[in-house]
Amino acid sequence: MTVRNGILEFVGGAFLLTAITYASGRGYFNGYFRSVRVDPAFVDVAVDQIFFEGGREIIKVVSPVAYPLLFFVVASVLLALLGTLYLKKIASARAENLLLACSQLKGIFLLVGIVWFSNYLFNSAMKSGGEVAATNGCNFVVVHVNDKDSQTGCLIYKSVDNIWVRYETEGSEYVSVFPRDNFSRADMKMRN
Missing domain, CATH: 2.30.30 (SH3 type barrels.)
Structure with missing residues (x-):
């Protein structure tokens, strides 16, 4: 059962990464074409170029915060682990219910985080596309x-x-x- 869940989580994560990369690539080209006063719907962009620009935008946004983000994730995992061990050691029924409620909310927090990150990335990509178009000139x-x-x-x-x-x-x-x-x-x- 755990192997199946692991595969499902991997496939779901790959799908999310693909969707976010595609959306940020579309945002980049939308910003670019709007900056040169062309309706983005008029221009057909190859999918590989959309994914390339989307991936480049993800790297541009994530790279300055990679180390602080990694530190935050490691600290959060350690804090959760220590908190769980502490609660289990002195656990009461109420503490276990609180721990269960927190674990059920993680999916909601993850969804909100993904939506926020996607929105931020799309807007950042549109801005980048507009800046590239402005600097290119004619x-x-x-x-x-x-x-x-x-x-x-x-x-x-x-x-x-x-x-x-x-x-x-x-x-x-x-x-x-x-x-x-x-x-x-x-x-x-x-x-x-």
């Missing part, structure tokens, strides 16, 4: 549709399958998506 590109036709503008995003270019025509800004099979090449102006 990467000027020329997308050659064929030998005669081309489109110039600012590169918003490039994936394996598509290129998104923002350009201005008659005072209005547009975003065009060029699928891989609809252009022969894309040239980018070098930065100084």
Whole structure:
């Protein structure tokens, strides 16, 4: 029974980590595209890029607090262990009921903690995406549709399958998506 519970806990934890990583990656790209004034629903981002940015955001958020968090977890476990040993030594029925009630509440605290962390991570990722977009500026590109036709503008995003270019025509800004099979090449102006 304990092996089964261990496997279920591992699978549940892996699912939660995957969901949090995906959500923070989506947050990063939402912040990025909103910062360059493009609706995030308009842009298809590959799942591997979403997970990469989400994982990078998790590391960015967790790494400054890793040692204090580890210290807190170890101290909490030791305190709980010592408290349990102390209560069992002088245990009364009331103390055991209190210990049982506390152990049942740990699931609620864990759920609240996961929701809070996910929300914090999503907002942090949106902020990071916006900052990256603000510092990138305009990467000027020329997308050659064929030998005669081309489109110039600012590169918003490039994936394996598509290129998104923002350009201005008659005072209005547009975003065009060029699928891989609809252009022969894309040239980018070098930065100084």
